[in-house]
Amino acid sequence: MKKYFVLIFAAGLFACSQQSGFKINVNLEGAEGQVVLEERKDGALVGIDTADIVDGTAVLEGEVEVPGAYYLSVLGQRAKALVFVENAKMTVSGKADSIRFAKVSGSASHDDYAALSDKLKKISDEYMALYQEARTAEAAGDTAKSAKLMEQVEEMYESTNTIQEDFVKEHPASYVTPIILGGISYGKEADELEALVNGLDPKIQEVPSIVELKDKIEKLKVVAIGQIAPDFTQNDPEGNPVKFSDVYSQHELTLLDFWASWCGPCRQENPNVVAVFNEFKDKGFTVFGVSLDRDKEAWLKGIADDGLTWTQVSDLAYWNNTVAKTYAVSGIPHSILVGKDGKIIAKNKRGDELREAVQEYLNN
Numbered sequence: 075m076k077k078y079f080v081l082i083f084a085a086g087l088f089a090c091s092q093q094s095g096f097k098i099n100v101n102l103e104g105a106e107g108q109v110v111l112e113e114r115k116d117g118a119l120v121g122i123d124t125a126d127i128v129d130g131t132a133v134l135e136g137e138v139e140v141p142g143a144y145y146l147s148v149l150g151q152r153a154k155a156l157v158f159v160e161n162a163k164m165t166v167s168g169k170a171d172s173i174r175f176a177k178v179s180g181s182a183s184h185d186d187y188a189a190l191s192d193k194l195k196k197i198s199d200e201y202m203a204l205y206q207e208a209r210t211a212e213a214a215g216d217t218a219k220s221a222k223l224m225e226q227v228e229e230m231y232e233s234t235n236t237i238q239e240d241f242v243k244e245h246p247a248s249y250v251t252p253i254i255l256g257g258i259s260y261g262k263e264a265d266e267l268e269a270l271v272n273g274l275d276p277k278i279q280e281v282p283s284i285v286e287l288k289d290k291i292e293k294l295k296v297v298a299i300g301q302i303a304p305d306f307t308q309n310d311p312e313g314n315p316v317k318f319s320d321v322y323s324q325h326e327l328t329l330l331d332f333w334a335s336w337c338g339p340c341r342q343e344n345p346n347v348v349a350v351f352n353e354f355k356d357k358g359f360t361v362f363g364v365s366l367d368r369d370k371e372a373w374l375k376g377i378a379d380d381g382l383t384w385t386q387v388s389d390l391a392y393w394n395n396t397v398a399k400t401y402a403v404s405g406i407p408h409s410i411l412v413g414k415d416g417k418i419i420a421k422n423k424r425g426d427e428l429r430e431a432v433q434e435y436l437n438n
Contacts, residue, residue, distance in 0.1 A: 095137030098157075098164045100146070105130050105170035108149040111159070117393075119145060130170075137161060140281060141183040141249035147173060158184035158250060186250045190241050194234050201230035239270070247275035252283045259287060260405045261422060264294035293402035302416045303330065306397050308364070308387035311374055316387050318362060322412050326358030327419070327435050329428075332398055332408040334366040335376030340407040343424055344380040350429050351384060357436050358414075360384055366406060368392040411435070 100109050109132045112119040122144065125132040134146075141160035147153060148170055155176045157166060160183050168176030178184045208223035238258050245251050251274065259267055268291050271284060278284060296304060305319045322328040331347060333340035351361050365388035367373035377386055389395055395403075401410070411420040411431060423431045 098134040100132045101167045103169045110149045112145045183249045186248045201227045252281045264291050267291050297401050303412045325360045328412045329361045330410040331363045332406050335372045337406050364397050366395050
């Protein structure tokens with residue numbers, strides 16, 4: 075009977091100790107007004123809970139279905155702290171004027187995230203210092219030293235991608251993994267992503283962002299190298315419908331180029347695309363631009379300013395561009411080389427790589 079009582083008592087303590095939701099004690103020096111906890115949904119931040127700040131402290135409460143990334147801020151201020159919230163007692167401590175660097179405790183998920191972030195920040199600080207050295211050397215006319223330093227910068231930058239991929243493989247059951255995997259998914263082919271997703275714990279595979287990634291993988295399979303490029307029709311700047319296959323079937327090689335006037339990296343790459351186009355346009359090469367613009371005037375100005383004389387189309391739907399969705403485009407610039415038969419030959423060749431790929435194909 076005594077043992078039975080002890081078991082009941084212990085079970086009661088265990089039940090009382092369970093955290094049915096989250097409780098975040100916020101301590102922010104210099105904070106006034108309210109703190110707000112937000113979640114990103116469909117590209118917008120949605121409020122989850124707010125609490126009054128009294129003497130720099132506040133308490134946020136609620137419940138999450140699964141641990142995930144949320145944003146904590148002082149209401150009315152732009153700076154936010156990324157916090158991995160789970161159903162536990164948590165603490166966020168820091169200063170209102172530097173909330174991004176607030177310390178978070180009580181969340182195992184956030185501990186995973188913080189450890190990875192610290193490792194990446196250390197490497198980032200190192201390669202940014204080398205980058206500044208490279209710029210100084212170049213300004214001084216020491217191009218050899220500058221080039222050598224830039225090689226180191228690129229190697230260190232690439233190492234951060236490797237570190238993140240290793241994290242995904244080594245933490246298959248961490249709720250931080252979906253965010254890291256989402257961040258490194260750009261540029262990866264379907265088979266690479268599928269291997270990473272298949273290695274995840276079953277519970278992580280049910281996280282909404284991973285479910286979305288699985289859908290993206292299926293789309294990527296359709297536009298993989300060797301597949302026939304999905305056909306489509308969109309309007310040019312004059313409102314005339316243009317069918318993609320009508321263009322690529324008339325050229326030996328076509329670059330399907332996803333870009334936008336508001337995209338800095340796209341505008342930086344455009345002069346290279348123009349140069350390759352001008353060099354090979356008489357040998358069977360052309361470019362077919364699909365813009366993710368939403369402002370027609372900005373789109374037209376970008377075309378004129380950058381001297382893009384090839385076919386351009388857009389539905390002015392921004393990231394909801396139907397062609398971009400078909401081709402699983404998650405970042406721009408994004409480009410695909412397509413042969414006269416519609417077969418996808420290569421992806422995301424930029425700079426000298428684009429020129430070399432075009433030259434090699436046309437010479438064969």
